[in-house]
Amino acid sequence: MFTRITLRYGTATVAKDKLLCLQSSKRLIVIPSPTGRRRKRKVKNVSLRDLQVDEVMGLEDPEKLEYKIKQIQEYTRRLSEKLKLSSDHEKMDLPNTDVTKNVDEIFDQISSAKGIPVITKEHQLLSSASTNNTTDLSTLIRETSNIQMEQLLPTEIKKRINNDDLVMSSLFRKDKQDWNLIISELYSSKKKLKGLSLNLITFQLLPKIHNLSLESIEQLDEMLIESCSGDFATYNKRMYECLFQNLSRLTPLPSQTNDPVITKMKELMDRFDANLLPKGLKMNSYSLNYCITYVKKAKDFKSMNYFLTRFKNQYNVTPNRVNYTTIIQFYRDLNLPQQAWNIFSTMKFLSKEHSPDIITYNKMLQICMQERDYARAIDLFHEVSDMKLIPSVDTLTILIKVLAVCSGNTMESDGKQESLRLMGWKYCHELIKLGGWEENEKILSAMLTLSAYDGDVSLTRALYFKCIMKRFFQVRNESNDNSSIVSIWKKALQASLLNRLFIGYSKFKPDKLPLSFSFDEGMELRRNILNSVDYSGRSTEGIIVPLLPIINLGNSEEILAESNAMWRFNLEFGGITNGLSDSYLENDIAKVDVDNMVHSSLNVSEFKARFFPLIAQWRQVVNQDILNPICMGSYLTIPLRLQNKNEFLARLNSFTFQQKDFDEKIESFYNSKLQITETVKKEEKQEEEKIDPSANTVELKNDDINKNQDLLKYIGSLRYKMLANGTIYEYQMKLATMTNDSTLATKTWKDRGLFRKTAYFNNLEKRERVSLDTEFARLMVEYFVGQNMYVDAMSIILSSQRHINWTYHMVKQLHHKLMEVEDQENASRLLEIVNKKKSKVALLDEQLQELAL
Structure with a gap:
């Protein structure tokens, strides 16, 4: 002792x-x-007997397991040193002769020792190359290339293509193989796939083909038919599966009534049924998964039902676990969470083969994030443990993000904001204990989300910087040498990361203590991350992100300045294109002949349509992935929460435009242009008739030129502006309520009234239109309550009760104010509206709408 x-x-x-x-x-x-x-414990002189590898799997004590791993690492290191030492001894055992005199002999000995083919002097003579059994260096390289090409492509097919350089350039890099060139070249050859054995095509060629375009798939299908001599009975299942697999990987084109990919899938299935089905061969679950994978990306509800029904009735193929998971993801993308939960419940009550795996649970956690339901997400995580499934990194990172996002709202978090974020940090530290978290983008992104919703601006900036720099160098290393810096930044910059950064800016409070200060592990982690970043660019090869070179931001002015800089940095592809500058399009604008566009247009609608290709072309210099409603909302929320009215309006006017303003400018310009043209013609006619022309002729022409330039500048500015949606008007109402600005409030609800008449609003689904109207009506009630205009607030509720489902939390402030002023009559009417039950007709309408979905 x-x-x-x-x-x-x-x-x-x-x-x-x-x-x-x-x-x-x-x-x-x-x-x-x-x-x-x-x-x-020091690890030295480890022998194979000390390792006892068979006992490693039974260890549960982490300290013993760590020590055993160190023993294995030490043994491996010593073994590597011994091998290197023995190799050096082999070289030293060679005769120590004069290298300058006996170069060939020494090279022969080294080559023989290393297993490299010997190259003698005779190989250097082209005249004797055919008589010797050994080959020269160029022949050796050529033989090596042939061996590599045989592994990439069967010899018979390579001969028909007859272009070795094309084969090597297209297929050498396995991560970036281009089979479209191979199929196109093979399709252009005389024999194509004719005369080749079925085994060669089925087992050596088709399994390697992937990522074909629709055109190449059509060409491959045609060649396969020719190889079978038109006999579809020999067109086997592997051929169909190859085509289905490549079809499933295609990206759907927007706004297509008849999708050519789905049409091709149905054509293949009809051909399969007509030729192979009578022989007892059937489609399997793999083919079903290929079909629904593409339909999921196309978000085609009708086609999804078609393929599920056809495989069920015609092939007796029911979805397996992978199929059900794909269908869950399909419902998630369509924002139909209830249908996804129904599928998930069905999987639980089917056989063990259909029971959800960790991938399925990850998809359901993503749906919990959509629904902002942290309680259900925690229950799912506990189910994973009960089912004895091993949570993946994705499982924990998604759960962390659910907890963080729900903590941003009092209603969604049930008043437990800090508790949810603390739980999120707990799971973060579990991931950190696994090691390698600094190189894992998913873990960094989860930590970024937590720090952003906590309002820890310093940590949010540091994590954003680490994520962006990691993505930049990763994309640069994976790209070709010909890749431009713009294309690299386009892949590296992510809208979701920028949105988290802006959320952190918007929650900035200089006197708030970060939540990570409440426990030792959090303080240490935060300190290490802040000390590991260098905003000056010295540790990032001169790549500079416009973050102020300080660890902590001290005031709102720094927040606003840095957020503006980061916004421009992301829109201009890392500050490369300078696409937001007014002078950027001066040369392009000078080439546009507006007068010709007016004269060649039959009406104002056609004239307006002529600007759309120009706008689409000019928008390429701005990162449109960043210019989306979510990032725009977060960008506007920063000055809104910091209560800076001027900055909010400046950002709103600089980067958004309204449909009514665009229509008014185009129509007024078109009409004035016609009037000016008629006036000029009259003046020219008077001049021909030798009548004194009007003194306004020159002024009209100058005014005409100025109007042309003003219109084109406005059209050019749309390259970095987003069309105002319903959320933009909600932000304006919040600002009007916060600043008691009646002028802004009046203008906002008038503009939104015009917005409701636009094609953009009317093309939205009814559910989304009602949701937008409900939120804006609630904000208007909140504004009138703040102005003590209770009668106006009641009139909004009474006039919209047929279309909006008013709940108590939406009118809670109004009810309290009515009780304070003892307006019992309006208070009672308000409670009647809130507590009313839906009529049978209303319930029937909702059921019909659900059936229509």
Whole structure:
């Protein structure tokens, strides 16, 4: 228990409580040993007997397991050193002769020792190359290339293509193979696939083909038919599966009534039924998954039902676990969470083969994020443990994001904002313990989401910087040498990351203490992350992100300035294109002949349509992935929450436009242009008739030129502006309520009234239109309550009760104010509206709408 040590000036007693007592004749000193660091066991001279690899799997103690891993690493290191040393000894054992005299002999010996083919002097003579058994260097390289090409493509097909350079350039890099060129070249050859054995096509060629375009798929299908001599009975299932697999990987084109990919799938299935079905061969679940995978991307509800029904009735193929997971993702993309939950419940009650796996649970966690339902997400995570499934990194990161997003709203978090974020940090530290988190973008993104919703601007900036720099260098390393810096930044910059950064800016409070300060692990992690970033570019090869070179931002002015800089940085592809500058399109604008566009248009609608290709072309210099409603909303929320009215209006006018303003400018310009043209013609006619022309002729022409330039500048500015949607008007109403600005409020609800008449609003689904109207009506009631205009607030509720389902939390402030002023009549009417039950007719309408979906 105690160890007694004899020292020079006294004795030392070492006890179990880690106190070292030095006893001398004069004094007694108690020295506590450091408790922060534990003494590590050294790993030296490890032999194979010490490893006992079979016992590693049974270890449960983390310390013993860590020590065993270190033993294995030490043994591997020593083994590598021995191999290197033995290799050096082999080289040293060679004769020590004059290298300048016997170069060929020494090279032969080294080559023989290493297994490299010997190249003698005779190989250097082209005249004797045919007589020797060995080959020269160029022949050796050519033979190596042939071996590689045989692995990439069967020899018979390579001969028909007859272009080795094309084969090597298209297929050499497995991560970027281009089979479209191979199929196109093979399709252009004389024989194509004729005369080749069925085994070669089925087992050596088709399994390698992937990522074909629709045109190449059609060509491959035609060649396969020719190889079967038109006999569809020999057109086997593997051929069909290859075509279905490549069709499933295509990207659907927007706004297509008859999707050619779905049409091709149906054509293949009809051909399969007519030829192979009578022989007892049937489509399987893999083919079903290919079909619904593409339909999921196309978001085609009708086609999804078609394929599920056909496979069920015609082939007796019911969805398996993978198919059900794909269908869940389909419903998630269509924002139909209830249908996804129904499928998930069905999987639980089917056989064990259909029971949800960790991938399915991850999809359901994403649906929880859509619904902002943290309680259900936690229940799902507990189910994963009960089912004895191993949570993946995706599982934990999605759960962390659900907790973070729900903590941003009092209603969604049930008033437990800090508790949810603390739970999120708990799961973050579980991921950190696994190691390698600094290189894992998903973990960094989850931590970024947590810090953003916590309002920890310093940590949010640091994590955003790490994510962007990691993505930039990763994309640059994976890109070709010919890739431009713009294309690299386009792939590296992500709208979701920028949105999280803006959320962190908007929640900035200089006197708020970050939540990570509440526990030791959080403080240490935060300190390490902040100290690991360098905004000056010295550690990032001169790549500079426009973040202020300070760790902490101290005031709202710095927040606004940095958020503006980051907005421009992302829109201009890392600040490369300078696409937001007014002078950027001066040369392009000068080439546009507006007068010709007016004269060649039959009406104002045709004239308006002529600008759309120009706008689409000019918008290419701005990152349209960033210019989306979500990022725009977060960008406007920053000055809104910081209560900076001027900055909000400046951002609103600079980067958004209204449909009514666009229509008014085009129509007024078109009409004035026609009037000016008629006036000029009259003046020219008077001049021909020798009548004194009007003094306004020159002014009209100058005014005409100025109007042309003003219109084109406005059209050019639309390249970095987003059409105002319903959310933009909601932000304006919030600002009017916050600043008590009646002028802004009046203008906002008038503009939104015109917005409801636009084609954009009317093309939205009814459910989305009602949701937008409900939120704006609630904000108007909130504004009138703030202005003590209770009668006006009641009139909005009474006039919209047939279309809007008013709940108590929406009118809570109004009810309290009515009770304060003792307006019992309006308070009672308000409660009647809130507590009313839906009529049978209304319930029947809702059921019909659900059936229509």
